[in-house]
Amino acid sequence: MSAPNIDANTPRSQGLYDVATRRNDIIYVSGMTPRKAGALIHTGQIDPDKSIDEYSQAVRQAAGNALAAAATQLREGEIICEVVSLTVYVNAPVGFNDHSRIADFASAYFRDNLGQKGVGSRTAIGVSSLPSNAPVELQVIVSVCLSG
Template sequence: MQEAAMPVPQGDYVPASRHGGLIYTAGMTPRQNGRMMFDGPVRTGQIDVQREAVRLACTNALLAIEDKLRGDEEIAAMLTMTVYVAAEDGFSEHSKIADFASAFLRERLGDRGICSRCAIGVANLPGNAPVEIQLVAAV
């Protein structure tokens, strides 16, 4: 994978919004320079192949958050994460996909990266993405 660049919106929205000390991201998929790098659906027995897709989606969300930081501010805490998983029928290991995201945030932010989360299975996602991640951070 290339070096990460700011996520490019795929519609009429912004990558992140800030209100006071809170930053909310849009749903981030595993895109790089606007191009989808992984596709769905997530299949039973093939969870590990999604690790890099999840890491890229999380990277995009963190870049969007960091773009809203002012001066020497930093992320004080990740508050919540929603992980959408486009999975084949019968898939039931959504939380294992979300664990990749939790591990990535802990790796990048230490204990500040551990947050409440929700893992949701969906029929499909924009651009045929396997995952979409939305974060809320406190500054």
């Protein structure tokens, strides 16, 4: 992913913080939910009675938002090399055990968009609620390198 392209779909903070902060060649991205043009595309806790695949689009949207937020910090001639660290917060009821399968949608998205490096380390955490009743929230740390 290269060159910042800020438009209506570029993630905006939902509070008093920056969506991404850069230190040297590392970009720290704030928690990203599955918002498109500012509105959540999916809400509520993960339903263990539904197919995990029903959450793919929401997780992929959050992952895309994370890359878009990171891209706002890129300079001319730079790209995102890899996701160094990924934390996936899953809004799940007690007893839900497939957090890693939900997180796999994000890992696959990053691999598809960044190549085989995709994701370095990853954590999936179950929580009882998320902001605006989002089903997932992703926090990423990415590394930057020169394109080419």
